[in-house]
Amino acid sequence: MEFxxxxxxxxxLAAKREQPEAVPLMGGTDVMVELNFDRRRPPAxxxxxxxRELDEWSMDGDVxxxxxxxxxxxxxxxxxxxxxxxxxxxxxxxSPQIRNRGTVGGNLGAASPAGDSHPPLxxxxxxxxxxxxxxxxxxxxxxxxxxxKSHAGRPDELITAVLVRSARGPQQFSKIGTxxxxxxxxxxxxxxxHPDVKRVRTGIGSAAPTPRRAVEAESFLSxxxxxxxxxxxxxxxxxxxxxxxxxxxxxxxxxxxxxxxxAAYRLHSLAVMxxxxxxxxxxDYAGGTA
Amino acid sequence: xxxxxxxxxxxYDVDDVWEGESLLYMLRERxxxxxxxxxxxxxxxxxxxxxxxxxxxCACLVAAGQAGGRQVTTVEGLGSAEDLHPVQxxxxxxxxxxxxxxxxxLIVQTHDLLRRDPHPDxxxxxxxxxxxxxxxxxxxxxxxxxxxxxxxxxxxPVDDPSGxxx
Ligand SMILES: Cc1cc2nc3c(=O)[nH]c(=O)nc-3n(C[C@H](O)[C@H](O)[C@H](O)COP(=O)(O)OP(=O)(O)OC[C@H]3O[C@@H](n4cnc5c(N)ncnc54)[C@H](O)[C@@H]3O)c2cc1C
Numbered sequence: 001m002e003f004x005x006x007x008x009x010x011x012x013l014a015a016k017r018e019q020p021e022a023v024p025l026m027g028g029t030d031v032m033v034e035l036n037f038d039r040r041r042p043p044a045x046x047x048x049x050x051x052r053e054l055d056e057w058s059m060d061g062d063v064x065x066x067x068x069x070x071x072x073x074x075x076x077x078x079x080x081x082x083x084x085x086x087x088x089x090x091x092x093x094x095s096p097q098i099r100n101r102g103t104v105g106g107n108l109g110a111a112s113p114a115g116d117s118h119p120p121l122x123x124x125x126x127x128x129x130x131x132x133x134x135x136x137x138x139x140x141x142x143x144x145x146x147x148x149k150s151h152a153g154r155p156d157e158l159i160t161a162v163l164v165r166s167a168r169g170p171q172q173f174s175k176i177g178t179x180x181x182x183x184x185x186x187x188x189x190x191x192x193x194h195p196d197v198k199r200v201r202t203g204i205g206s207a208a209p210t211p212r213r214a215v216e217a218e219s220f221l222s223x224x225x226x227x228x229x230x231x232x233x234x235x236x237x238x239x240x241x242x243x244x245x246x247x248x249x250x251x252x253x254x255x256x257x258x259x260x261x262x263a264a265y266r267l268h269s270l271a272v273m274x275x276x277x278x279x280x281x282x283x284d285y286a287g288g289t290a
Numbered sequence: 291x292x293x294x295x296x297x298x299x300x301x302y303d304v305d306d307v308w309e310g311e312s313l314l315y316m317l318r319e320r321x322x323x324x325x326x327x328x329x330x331x332x333x334x335x336x337x338x339x340x341x342x343x344x345x346x347x348c349a350c351l352v353a354a355g356q357a358g359g360r361q362v363t364t365v366e367g368l369g370s371a372e373d374l375h376p377v378q379x380x381x382x383x384x385x386x387x388x389x390x391x392x393x394x395x396l397i398v399q400t401h402d403l404l405r406r407d408p409h410p411d412x413x414x415x416x417x418x419x420x421x422x423x424x425x426x427x428x429x430x431x432x433x434x435x436x437x438x439x440x441x442x443x444x445x446x447p448v449d450d451p452s453g454x455x456x
Contacts (some may be wrong), residue, residue, distance in 0.1 A: 001308070001309040001311050002309060003291055003353070003355040005355060005358065016358070017291055024335050025353060025356070026300035027351070028351045028352055028353055028356065029333055029348075029351050031301040031353075032312060032350065032351040032353060033331075033332045033333065033351065034335075035310045035312075035353075036312060036332065036350060037331070041310070041442050044309075045309060045353060045355070047355060049352065050359075073345070078427045094333065094418075095336065095420050095421020095422075096335075096346065096399070096402075096418060096420070096421055097336060097339055097347050097399070097421045098333055098348070098351075099335065100345040100346060100347050101342075101345075101347045101348070101351060101352070138328070170370060180420070181417075181420030181421060182334060182420065193434065252323060282340065
């Protein structure tokens with residue numbers, strides 16, 4: 001096995017071009033488990049922790065450019081205002097040690113349906129920046145997840161950043177597991193209100209082959225809010241509306257039974273999380289705090 | 291491959307490191323530093339917690355090569371048998387050590403907690419130690435030890451050898 005330690009992005013991209021089968025290594029919290037348990041023996045590891053460009057975040061107007069190597073701990077400490085949904089989800093990841101090391105880019109690279117950054121990024125409408133020696137492109141988060149643990153990046157590309165508009169309205173995240181720490185989601189749900197464009201967006205985790213939005217539920221809710229002038233009046237939501245939203249979120253999921261939970265429980269819990277997160281987010285919005 | 295790294299303030303050149311091995315393996319098997327314990331090898335138990343450039347991480351999930359050019363502080367770097375750190379003393383005084391396997395990781399993690407927050411409440415202690423498992427289930431004594439360490443350390447502050455202050 002080779003150990004390639006890149007110190008600049010251009011070196012890293014050149015290495016990936018030359019050896020597309022080299023496995024990118026950031027926090028290692030997914031990759032090292034596979035190595036330690038002999039589940040994987042790649043011909044090369046491409047260490048990206050020395051690449052400064054990946055380790056930074058910046059604001060471009062109202063868009064956060066979050067380098068792929070920014071850890072959960074930093075998202076929590078530095079981006080709670082701009083990216084509240086992602087920060088909430090980050091707080092639920094693993095343990096302090098895992099959050100000090102694990103990165104959002106690594107979560108996207110692994111593209112597990114259970115990854116906690118996916119629902120908030122779907123709900124926020126993020127874009128993923130992919131780079132290779134031939135250039136940089138961005139892919140909408142809606143098109144990023146292509147199958148179980150696979151994504152739209154090519155073998156010669158690296159994930160370099162996540163582009164997310166700073167929150168214009170309340171965002172929420174909810175996750176079901178057996179304890180508060182160290183839990184892979186049984187199911188999870190992210191919700192973001194976008195009052196500036198009068199839209200609601202969602203993200204479902206651990207309840208389909210890939211993370212996905214509940215698109216039909218979003219349109220249903222967005223139309224109902226618009227029709228009743230609720231974005232302007234900020235009046236309380238009818239119980240029937242909230243329930244119907246929960247049912248439609250549930251209808252968007254395609255869960256399976258596995259060691260962490262049954263498909264039936266996942267469906268049930270999604271409807272509950274959808275109702276609750278909508279309730280919390282709307283209470284925030286009605287309170288005018290956001 | 292060769293890895294050049296600084297552990298507990300001392301520079302090491304370690305040869306014949308396998309490219310896929312962990313920092314934990316390198317510390318224990320190649321550098322004679324067995325304080326960090328090898329238990330789950332998947333980041334679940336926290337027994338191998340060390341500081342890497344001032345942040346506590348699971349050494350089993352850091353590739354040895356990733357420690358190249360960086361600063362590592364292990365439990366051995368926090369205190370010695372002759373000169374125990376107040377966190378170590380508190381674990382003994384509170385009876386928080388049973389089989390001892392989880393202790394090094396808890397010491398490092400507690401050290402980090404008290405450095406960031408000298409007066410944590412119980413919820414903060416539990417949150418900080420959520421990634422450290424004790425299979426003797428001595429958690430109550432461990433909480434006592436953290437509270438005791440917080441008291442003694444605020445009465446008599448000590449130097450911080452973790453490298454985080456810089
Ligand atoms: C104990 C434990 C608890 C955990 N708890 C959670 C949890 O609660 N929620 C959760 O979502 N996850 C959890 N995880 C999984 C893991 O921590 C996350 O997926 C994390 O985000 C991975 O980030 P990393 O930087 O460590 O990735 P790495 O392990 O370095 O990489 C992960 C994958 O992404 C690829 N990759 C890395 N960087 C790039 C890049 N720039 N471009 C392209 N591909 C890249 C790698 O090749 C690999 O396939 C847990 C893991 C452990 C060990």
